[in-house]
Amino acid sequence: MRLAILGNAGSGKSTLAAALAAAEDLPCLDLDTVAWEPDQPAVPRDESLALADVHTFCGGSDRWVVEGCYATLITAALAHTPRLLFLNPGLEVCLANCRARPWEPHKYASQQAQDANLPSLLSWVAEYHTRSGPMSLAAHQACFASYAGPKRELRSLPSAPDLDADLLSWLR
Secondary structure, three states: OEEEEEEOOOOOHHHHHHHHHHHHOOOEEEOHHHHEEOOEEEEEOOHHHHHHHHHHHHHOOOOEEEEEOOHHHHHHHHOOOOEEEEEOOOHHHHHHHHHHOOOOOOOOOOHHHHHHHHHHHHHHHHOOOOOOOOOOHHHHHHHHHHOOOOEEEEOOOOOOOOOOHHHHHHHO
């Protein structure tokens, strides 16, 4: 099983990836960990380094999950012919998920630091339909449309503990 999950911040990518990784004993790559400088979530890494990390991760195993909002990095993972899930549950779901997000220690030194960034995150998430670049809806739709491999767009999310049997069957 190889799976790439693409979508806006708050769309459920990390939650779904973690549930699938646990259920299927898969290594999982959160693209935030290669896209940004360590311990500096607002400082982008050199893209060539991030792309190399994606190819190394995907080329190192036949079984994995990659998830993120970076169309360029997801496209790099698509070179390894995974199944592609585009999570597109709508703006209100994404905003609600961001507000309910548990502390992400791999991104922030503390819950307080993460909470301090929440207004900025919510503003950024709300711009999904209008912004340009590799983290925009337009870039995600183009990535999804151009991929010739197996793919699905989900407009509602399966419950993590009880993953949809049809989805699991498709993934296998």
